[in-house]
Amino acid sequence: LGSGFASDEDALIKLVKKALAASSQVIIDKSLKGWKEVEYEVVRDIKGNCITVCNMENFDPLGIHTGDSIVVAPSQTLSNKEYYKLRAVAIKVVRHLGVVGECNIQYALNPDSEEYCIIEVNARLSRSSALASKATGYPL
DSSP: OOOOOOSSHHHHHHHHHHHHHHOSOOOOOOOOTTOEEEEEEEEEOTTSOEEEEEEEEESSOTTSOGGGSOEESSOSSOOHHHHHHHHHHHHHHHHHHTOOEEEEEEEEEOTTSSOEEEEEEESSOOHHHHHHHHHHOOOO
């Protein structure tokens, strides 16, 4: 009911009118269509020491579920600057949240810039953890 993508202001107004015909509220989000999906597996100990066990990227752009996509570990298309920037952010997030143990952080990364969004933080073992463990040989 009223969901979709708007490529310009006229299309947005049309979608909003359609949505308001069925509901009293509308949520408008920035489209991340076509962005890369990248994940980092981070382990932190009680003293705050962190390691990034692995990073991975989906072969398909954001929007295709990881379970339905090919996942490449380690990532192959990130520049060194992108890799280390996302790694540093992952470590900061894990420390800020006080996670002790394993944590999976998923990003959307604009392939045309260094813009990124954190789309999910799993402060536990996730489905991706098994792949990271197998790809690196590090027991998670």
